[in-house]
Amino acid sequence: MNSESMRIRPFQDNDKTAVADLWREVFPNNPPWNIPEKDIERKLKIQPEMFLVAETDSRVIGTAMAGFDGHRGWVYYVAVSPEHRRKGVGEALMKQVESELIKKGCTKLNLQVRSSNTGVVEFYKKLGYNIEDHISMGKHLSDS
Numbered sequence: 001m002n003s004e005s006m007r008i009r010p011f012q013d014n015d016k017t018a019v020a021d022l023w024r025e026v027f028p029n030n031p032p033w034n035i036p037e038k039d040i041e042r043k044l045k046i047q048p049e050m051f052l053v054a055e056t057d058s059r060v061i062g063t064a065m066a067g068f069d070g071h072r073g074w075v076y077y078v079a080v081s082p083e084h085r086r087k088g089v090g091e092a093l094m095k096q097v098e099s100e101l102i103k104k105g106c107t108k109l110n111l112q113v114r115s116s117n118t119g120v121v122e123f124y125k126k127l128g129y130n131i132e133d134h135i136s137m138g139k140h141l142s143d144s
């Protein structure tokens with residue numbers, strides 16, 4: 001792959017299987033409530049234009065699912081298929097997310113990294129992200 005053959009674009013309906021397969025490969029330890037097909041369906045109802053894929057030769061090789069809540073931007077499911085890593089795809093996805101958020105008036109992008117996945121921290125640091133002194137909390141509002 002060269003950078004000219006890779007492009008970042010919004011998710012399209014016919015990407016669903018490829019994206020779900022990519023996430024199952026890249027996030028094998030995701031908790032059972034993160035069901036790719038359901039997460040995709042929910043995202044398509046809210047700011048679908050912020051759900052990006054990277055493709056080369058008509059194949060999905062990366063994803064980033066972002067959103068702006070009116071105060072902060074968030075990004076999830078930043079993933080690049082193992083055979084296409086360290087070629088700038090992840091960085092290109094994050095730059096596009098940042099650019100889309102800036103267009104919406106967002107001034108800060110937050111993200112969470114699972115404590116079991118600290119290897120990815122160097123990637124985000126390289127892109128200018130800092131570890132912040134927060135305690136992450138969450139509550140499930142429904143079973144699905």
Ligand SMILES: CC(C)(COP(=O)(O)OP(=O)(O)OC[C@H]1O[C@@H](n2cnc3c(N)ncnc32)[C@H](O)[C@@H]1OP(=O)(O)O)[C@@H](O)C(=O)NCCC(=O)NCCS
Nearest residue numbers: 078079080085086087088089090091112113120122123126
């Ligand atoms: C994190 C991930 C998206 C990075 O994608 P990528 O396309 O390989 O990243 P890039 O090629 O754009 O990397 C840009 C820079 O980040 C840094 N970087 C990327 N991966 C790194 C790693 N594993 N270790 C250390 N630094 C890394 C490097 O400085 C790299 O530049 P270089 O290759 O010129 O040295 C990819 O490794 C991945 O999908 N990981 C599994 C899923 C995951 O953990 N996602 C994050 C959820 S929070």
